[in-house]
Amino acid sequence: MCCNTFKFVPYFKENKTMTYDFNTIEKKWQDYWSKNQTFKASNTSDKPKYYVLDMFPYPSGAGLHVGHPLGYIASDIYARYKRHKGFNVLHPQGYDSFGLPAEQYAIQTGQHPAVTTEANIKTYRRQLDQIGFSFDWSREVRTSNPEYYKWTQWIFIQLFESWYNNDSNKAEHIDTLVEKFASEGNATVNAACDDDIESFSAEDWNNYSSEQQQEILLKYRLTYLAETEVNWCPALGTVLANDEIVNGVSERGGHPVVRKKMTQWSMRISAYAERLLQGLDTVDWTDALKDIQKNWIGxxxxxxxxxxxxxxxxxxxxxxxxxxxxxxxxxxxxxxxxxxxxxxxxxxxxxxxxxxxxxxxxxxxxxxxxxxxxxxxxxxxxxxxxxxxxxxxxxxxxxxxxxxxxxxxxxxxxxxxxxxxxxxxxxxxxxxxxxxxxxxxxxxxxxxxxxxxxxxxxxxxxxxxxxxxxxxxxxxxxxxxxxxxxxRLRDAVFSRQRYWGEPFPVYYVNGMPQMIDKAHLPIVLPEVEKYLPTEEGEPPLGRADVWAWDTESNTVVSNDKINHTTIHPLELNTMPGWAGSSWYFFRYMEDAANRDGVFASEDALKYWENVDLYIGGSEHATGHLLYSRFWVKLLKDRGFVNVEEPFKKLINQGMILGTSAFVYRVNERRDVFISKDLFDAFLNSQTNEEASKRILAVTGTETPTFSKVHVDVNFVNASDELDISKFRNWRAEFKHAKFIEDKIIVLREVEKMSKSKYNVVNPDNIVADYGADSLRLYEMFLGPLEQYKPWNTAGITGVHNFLKKMWKLYVGENGLKVNDAEPTKDNLKTLHKTIKKVQEDIENFSFNTSVSTFMIAVNELTAQKCTSKEILEPLLVLISPYAPHIAEELWSQLGHNESISTAVFPTFDASHLVESSKKYPISFNGKMRFTLELPMDMPKDEIEKTVMAHEKTIAQLDGRTPKKVIVVPGKIVNIVG
RNA sequence: GCUGAAGUGGUGGAAUUGGUAGACACGUUGGACUUAAAAUCCAAUGUCCAUUAGGACGUACGGGUUCAAGUCCCGUCUUCAGUACCA
CATH class of the missing domain: 3.90.740.10 (Valyl/Leucyl/Isoleucyl-tRNA synthetase, editing domain)
Structure with a gap:
């Protein structure tokens, strides 16, 4: 202890309000939005409505990685943009919270899926909140919530009570069919139904027992119980729909699937094949996705x-x-x-x-x-x-x-x-x-x-x-x-031999299914002591002790009371994952406070109609996106909703891939690792000798062989250099890793983001290190929304530096720099150029290019030393959909008391972009040689004269006489010859 | 096989109607500031030739249309996705 005893005092203590302190700012505004319910949508408004929806997530135990929020950020930008443009925006979020992974986890650990699901949702919510989305969380839905699945069960009953009349080309209540049977028999009925139907007269029908009648009606109902050949997955212990099988194995887990005959609930989606096909012409989806559905319908x-x-x-x-x-x-x-x-x-x-x-x-x-x-x-x-x-x-x-x-x-x-x-x-x-x-x-x-x-x-x-x-x-x-x-479209199997799904509102009398009256819904999922099938091979609900229906008290009662007269066994299957997701977009329309007694009120359904913009992955093309369309058409036919299609415009965001990092391990000396550079040198015939010597010196191997080893991407810096100490501390087997070189450059390869490849990047870390605004901007900056693109954390410094630069444009060492200075011509030009481009970009969903536009604008205004409020204020509105936290903070520092989210989007004024001169590219035989600044209003022949007389033109021509001179005023000059 | 999308510097990508290819970033190199580092700022950066001036070649490949092609047309190859004995 000598000279270090005094307390270290920095020369300049930075004032927090003077620097871009993103962590504080972001927390502040997230709290503000939440407290003021800034993004709560109203079902009554003079403004036009706009409904922006994300495909809701399944809350998995792993939490979010940076790939997940991509679509949410895009839709959030669009939702915020639409608010600036004067729309009443509905932008909700929820959870697809029934599903296989929670159940598989429950089987392994014995924990109730409801408990793990709740915990996962908490994590998701925390992760989503810190990215600063403008969701109206008051309207959240969870498919596993009984108040929600009550209506999934209700829709199931509607399907059961419907038949498809090919003459009217819509679904009708089953009563209209019964009437026809009773008066005319089935000869005149043109219905979507099973193939094996025998014809009967009215008299026959009236003489049938009620059980016979029920059996016949089952062949017509839009959901029906039938022995069908199904895709049975023994490993998962359940059947799977066609879209849940990929290349002959289960989509989840990759287990083998075999054909098996089983009695199952099916959905008569085939009745809607033609309408599902025709409807594609009325929606704004990509051709790629429409083609997938067209092929599937076949x-x-x-x-x-x-x-x-x-x-x-x-x-x-x-x-x-x-x-x-x-x-x-x-x-x-x-x-x-x-x-x-x-x-x-x-x-x-x-x-x-x-x-x-x-x-x-x-x-x-x-x-x-x-x-x-x-x-x-x-x-x-x-x-x-x-x-x-x-x-x-x-x-x-x-x-x-x-x-x-x-x-x-x-x-x-x-x-x-x-x-x-x-x-x-x-x-x-x-x-x-x-x-x-x-x-x-x-x-x-x-x-x-x-x-x-x-x-x-x-x-x-x-x-x-x-x-x-x-x-x-x-x-x-x-x-x-x-x-x-x-x-080609087959009816969809709707039963799953699983626990964690919606129970059917169905009990059995003499083997015939009976619907529970809608008044007694929801039928709540019973408790079981284990989530496995029973020894007899029945689904997990077969283990429930209280799982019988009392037709007198209309309650679920203990199994031992079953008497087959008033108390009957309940259905043991549950509904598939796609049941709850096939109608959730309607549930959001209703204010949470008014959801009792309706799946969504008539007024709400009328007001919001359907989703204007839907963003999600294309992997749902033949599942969710087809089933939802089917259910919506049924609900429309039966008069419950007003729309034929759920999603007007649909965009599939591309996947964000990981950039994996590798070092080479010497197979003969497994503790020795070399960099990509040395490995390349070893392979190269010219540098091989030197490289071989270096390797030989350490390994004692003349002819070494190598294998690639994944290293965690978090140990690698922007220059692809490996942090050796982190690598050694990572795993016991690397503790004594030897490196021949001082600097280890890793090999990088693009792969799917996955734990096993050690290339997963957690948004929590990004938000902590760079802030949510940087994360949002960077995800957009990576490339076009629809495209697959690799994530590389190194690049985020680009957008982060941009935000810092932008902050400095507004705030100097002595506080806010913005004043009432008259904007210069250049200032106005930069601003209006930016307004035009950003507006066009957002409307074309080209979010990556508007990020560069912001960078250019800030670079230009910084160079122009712009301090004019008249310029810098509208610029904040332009950028606020992308980087809402910094925009709110600066907006409030400019003296506004209201959130920037409702500020009016600036109006583009073309007059500021009018140029008096143009820098003409002068090309010779199509090759640009030099530029020449000429007045914008110079006539064609005058341009030609001026260009031809120019010394550089004469030098280029070198005595030749041009064959032709093309002058496109305002664009280009091309000299041929 | 069929259907769809795509192929541009070392990297992500830009070029909306044919009109200066490589905007904007990352990375790299050099410089300023600093005792030093970080941060920040400045400059250069498609490849090749050339001391400079400048030139040649360049958007998967081969042709074509055009004064002019990343962009349009014909053919080929590659990658990705969907689908697959669909009668």
Missing amino acids: KSVGASVSFNVNGHDDIIDVFTTRPDTIFGVSFMTLAPEHELVSQITTAEQKEAVEAYIEKTAKRSERDRMADVKTISGVFTGAYAEHPFSKEPIPIWIGDYVLASYGTGAVMAVPCGDQRDYDFAKHFDIAIPNIFEGVDISEEAYASKDNVKIANSDFLNGLAYKKASKLAIYQLEQLGQGEGKTNY
Whole structure:
């Protein structure tokens, strides 16, 4: 202790109000917004409405990383912008809080999913709050809240009580169907329903028992209980919808999925296939996303054709898109699972057919998908009759025909379909050519264009369109076919054998499902002691002791009271994740205070209509975004809402990727690590010798090999240099890590942000180090919203420095610099240029470019030494949607008592941008050589004269005479020759 | 295979209707300030040739249209996403 005994006193103690103290400022304004309910939306306003919505998050245990808020920041900027533009903005947020991860966690730890979900929501809320979003939190929804899922159950009952009338082209109450049955039977009913419906008269109907009637109605309801082949995931112990399966394995967890027959609730979304398709033309979504939905719906127009089977009463129906090729049919193929296979197979073929069916049944969906090339099939021995030529057609079975599409049978036209062609070649079946002048010796001719039909009786000489029409007409005359449109879209399985989801408002009497009266909702999720299926294989709700419905008291009662007369068992399945998210956007419309008794009031629904701008990931294209559209159409048909589509404009934000960091580890000496630079030198033949020597000296290995090792991105600075001590302290295995070099430059690679790659960046750290405004600006600055782009924390200093510079434009060492000085021409030009660009950018959702525009504006105004309030005040409004905290702080320092969020967006005045002269680029043969400043109003010929006389032009031409001189006034001069 | 999106410096990206390619940042290099460091400020920075002046080449690749092409047209390649025996 010698000279350091005195207390260190800084030369200059910084005044906190003079420097950009972002932590204090941001806290201050977040508190202010919360206390003053600045962003609370009102359901009554003279202003036009605007509804900006984010896809609400599933609150996972891991919390947010910097990729998550990207879309929220974009939508927040837009919402704030719309407020400045005089709109009454609804910008709510909530949680999709039912779901698998919480349940998987509950299975492992025994903790109630409600408890962990609550904790996760707290974390999410804290993380979201510190980014400074302008959410109206008073309208928050949580799908796992009984007050919310009461209405999810209510909608389910509405679906159960609806049928789809193809004549009126909308859903109607089931009572209208019952009336029709009672008065006319079902012959005149044109409904979306199951295929296996037998016709009955009014008399039949009236004589049916109520149970028989219920059974029939189930085949018409928009949600129905049916034994269907489902995607069963044994690892998750539940069924999955088609959109929850990716490449044959479960989307969550990647577990195998098998086909299994189970009795399940299904949603008759197929009834809406056409409207879901047509509706896409009315919404402002990207073509990419519309295409995904179009493909998923998979409309194909063609005909159904009935083939009589020789020697049987059976008829095989097929669907074809090419009725014009009917004379090219040389065989038929049925899916192995087709119901007629066993009936029509001849005795001789029985053994082969059964063996084949057994073999294909064993193959999983995934094997079948992976192995498309192998051709397999068996002849059934049976023949069908060609509807026109009456020729016998051999009937085969083959697994290239899918039981789940169309009728599970095809009329094979080998000359016009490559699969049929390959099958015919493989089994040596005839390939008749029905196309005029087309060579089919190598492959089928599948095109519909530029072809005329031949060898086809009455179709000869016709092109595709006319031939199809005529073929359908002739089939109709025979009563053996008709025009038909087919959709790939399947009904959606709605039951999940899980705990953490909405319970169904359903109990069973003699195996028939009964709806609980809407007055008694919600049916609250019961407690269970374990979240696993029961020993009998029933879903977790099978473990609940109090899970029976008392029809007298209308309450849930203990199971041991079940008497099957007044007290019945309740449904054990729960609803899937997409149930709650299919209508939550309506719930936000209602003020939280008025939510009792309505899912949203008529007035609220009328006022807010639907979402004007929806931002979220494209991974929901075939799930949430399709199911919501379906439910909205149902609610519209039944008169509960006024809109046909939920989301007018939709933007998919791109994913933010991580920038992983690596060092190279020497495999022969696992404690030795080298940098990317040394590794590169080692690979390079010119520098190899030197590098090898250095490595040899430490490792003793002449021919070392290396492997890449991830290092935590938080140990790497902006120059890609590794902090060696942090690395050594990171994990025990690196404690004694040896580095040959003083400076370790890491290898960087872009990968998905994930814990296992050690490239996850937590927004909490960014906010603490640079502030929320910097985070917001940087996320936008990274690149176009829709694009995938890598995150690299190093770059954030750019926007952070910008904010500091901006602060200095307003606040100097002696306090606020802003005064009433008259703005200069340049000041006004900078401001109005900025207004124009920022407004255009926001309206085009080009947020990245407006951040650069702000930088340019601040750079220019700083250079101009601008202190004029007339300039600097509107500039704050421009920037406030992006960086709201600093904008609020400076706004208040300028003397405003109201939040900047309601300030009017500045008006662009083009007169400030009018230039008197233009710096013309003078190019020669298209190449710019120099610029020349000329008056804006100089006429064309005058420009040409001036340019041609210029010394640089003469030097460029070097004595040549130009062939042509192009002058575009205000733009460019190009001299050719 | 089909459908869609994209390919621009060392890096993220800009160029909205064909008209100065690389705005704005990051990084790098040099300088100022400092005992030193940090912070801040200034300058340079597409590649190659050239002492300078200047020049050549440059937006995945090959053609084309045009006075002029990152942008329009034809063909090819690559990457990403969706979908996949859909009759």
